[in-house]
Amino acid sequence: MADLFGDELETPQDAKAARDDAPLADRLRPRALAEVIGQEHLTGPEGAIGRMVSAGKLSSMILWGPPGTGKTTIARLLAKSVGMRFAAISAVFSGVADLKKAFAEADRLAEAGQRTLLFVDEIHRFNRAQQDGFLPFVERGTVTLVGATTENPSFALNAALLSRAQVLILERLNGEALGELLTRAEALEGALPLTGDARAALVASADGDGRFLLNQAETLYNAKLDKPLGPAELGAFLQRRVAVYDKDRDGHYNLISALHKAVRGSDPQASLYYLARMLTAGEEPLYLLRRLVRMAVEDIGLADPEALHQCLAAKDAYEFLGSPEGELAIAQACIYVATAPKSNAAYKAQKAAWKSAKETGSLMPPANILNAPTKLMKDIGYGKDYAYDHNSDEGFSGDNYWPDGMEPQTYYKPVDRGFERKVKERLEYWDKLRRERG
Template identity: 80%
Template structure:
């Protein structure tokens, strides 16, 4: 992971410091926790890590944060700060044999009075059984586990493991933190061959990833550029970092949730932003079309009955045109939904009716509305007394349609917005006729 620091004072060369020709990110790794950039809420005196270090005792923890925010550096420096032996494994490259070897070495060190901090990078990549394998060694104190993950621990890690470790959240590096990182690079390598505006663009292009930023800076240094690059020239020279987005992981669910809630909240600008975020990151457009259809029936419903046909038409248009032309149809549907009147009355009615249906079981409808295709059924009363509404005054009979053992229920309650205002008027009119007929 990226090694980040902010202290501008010269540091004495340590025996484990990298060679002069090592990558820039490696040469800029911090020598102490107070040199970590952008994570003061954890490493500062009042932060969880700062308090543990001051007490001289670490608990097992999971470091959860985006790539390039200092997770590996923190783990390494934690061990140094409290005088623990440091052992590191990666879930990408390590298997059961590697873990057994690490635990055996930790047991041996413990017998010699040496505590071990076991750092497990990408810990979410271990399966559930492998994660369970950590538990006895953590419980016995053989190791203090520090796991690093870019994925939501709630989804990716065992509950048993989470109950024995504190989850600490690392922040995406903001522009100020990334600027400090470039300051350190320039102290070491000299001024970057970019204008002030291009420097800002370089920071923005990193998308919060310190490692990526340093790699971009190293590329600029290696190119021996004669004249400083402006933002346009920088954009041609360097590739922008692709947004972090795993279509089957938390980033996917976070963005679709943000899109849905922006539509529900009638903010077309935010809704379009999150739609763009997902499409630019490579989300399957038909997945978004399906979600827009769901929004149409859940959050708009009868307040604007055209919302659903709009979304289905957008799906058809996308399938007909393909990408990127068809994505414009998804944009239109998204904006239609965000600017439509909102009602969840249909959604609430469905939930209430489903609940009622489960609770009432197999109640028979009243006989007057039962079909009577046979003589026997007619003889026992099926269909007797049925009123044909088209022949009734006002085209409305007001008959009872509920099972005899069940009181009439109200599931659907239209709101006073959009088309549902008219629906509300109709229902009120029919209710008034029922009362008059009953009287």
């Protein structure tokens, strides 16, 4: 049994009974760090956790990783490995009163020489003030804090708390690790009622979540099937795990970054994959269309002006057709921008021009290009000697348009790709005329 805070108080007999009646995932929970699957980069002899256990001294840490990768298990085994008391609270169910009680108990036991490892599940769900409440107890060693989170600690946790804890990243379980979990389950429960292909499909369906995989396996065992299922029968029998994706969290930003960089790198296949990942996870299609428009002007620009038209047309088509038919237009726009010639010349030009505008303040344009709607303006020289470009044979006067006291700048430097090659030729021609006219 366990007390309010998850302290390990069970007897060996209780533990055996619990294991017999517990879900498969609990019965297969590792009893030592060496049994933890898929996180050897942390738990191995050269890993951060392995080194701490060898030294017999733990520092506070944040375990960051996807669901079902062993965060809770590792925390429990850490306490056991160094002889610390294990106490656990969940930020979902606990408040300030629970935290105060946990710290008071840790203080009391510390006086008797018993150190406490305080495991805080979903630590990112505590607000900033609650997170600050951990600091004095962590600093004076009342508790060794082990927080678990599926969210990027950079965004979810206070800087002050992060400065006092080591962030350790748990990896999504790969196919080999998930296969080993099933092997352990079969050693305990017998062969799964699956063909070889269906077993591989079951592993793939888990999406790196070991707990989900074992729960699915337990469902198969409980069904008492008469014959092994193939992949199609398995798909009809079990639900596939929904991909982890929060539209305002880390997964969202990771995937849109991957999509943008795949488009910039002219890889239409990877671009379509990340687009599909986001749409099938429930991303707002208009958000993706806005990002595609941004890619068209940032990474393609005048190398292919049609890219912007394609993205805006896709937006109109989607709004006209809706989902799912309109998503084909989004895919078409994605393919277009990924395969278009690339140039960030316009993007760089905009940045440089904005910088100059802020630095030069209120410099007046030269008087000859100022409008002169009144007699006074004409008398003081506004518009005097303006060279009307259409009066020249080339439609180009070569006049100076820069403020007095400011040297002409070159912001826009077209690349030698796509339509910008033609733009570059025009600029070089006009530069030649300027030089000829002094």
